[in-house]
Amino acid sequence: MPTVLETHIQNRFRVQPNHANNNDTLHGGNLMKWLDEVGAMSAMRFAGETCVTARVNELDFERPIGIGDTALVEAFVYDAGRTSVHVGLRAWREEPRSGEMERTTESSFTFVAIDEDGSAVPVPELTVESDRGRELQARMLEVEDNS
């Protein structure tokens, strides 16, 4: 029974000019792709199976990320059904020289564990332990309720 913190994965992406939109900030589509990739890593770590994206839930672009900034993407499993895995996702703008950070995006995606034939397969139960794990789960359940 994996814990919330065991599914916690972070990855950093250097935001380059080829990632830009017309405003010279990070294109939201690129960020969605990175959210999906890190989210899938977290879901698969939890499930011990291949996982596919079934749904993009609420997705709030709260602040832009500039070209030259670092995008830090954070993912963790906060809930699970029989075969579905609910992953909380957040992105942060990080200034590469100072490390100063600002949260820019919050979202959750639903992944489903599948077998070799693409059929849904059961996932383990999620264990929520430690103050940090409970805090992460509570935040995402609050985001779900408000969407």
Ligand SMILES: CCCCCCCCCCCCCCCC(=O)SCCNC(=O)CCNC(=O)[C@H](O)C(C)(C)COP(=O)(O)OP(=O)(O)OC[C@H]1O[C@@H](n2cnc3c(N)ncnc32)[C@H](O)[C@@H]1OP(=O)(O)O
């Ligand atoms: C510069 C510009 C660049 C632009 C660039 C943009 C990039 C912007 C990237 C954005 C991000 C994209 C993300 C792509 C990421 C992929 O490419 S992954 C590939 C895409 N995904 C797929 O191909 C999955 C296709 N769907 C399927 O294969 C099937 O629907 C599934 C997911 C296996 C489910 O099969 P099913 O027969 O419906 O299974 P069923 O037993 O009925 O349900 C199983 C579970 O799934 C859940 N479920 C099924 N459907 C859903 C659903 N829609 N929602 C929630 N739960 C669901 C059920 O509730 C159930 O949950 P449990 O009660 O078991 O926990």
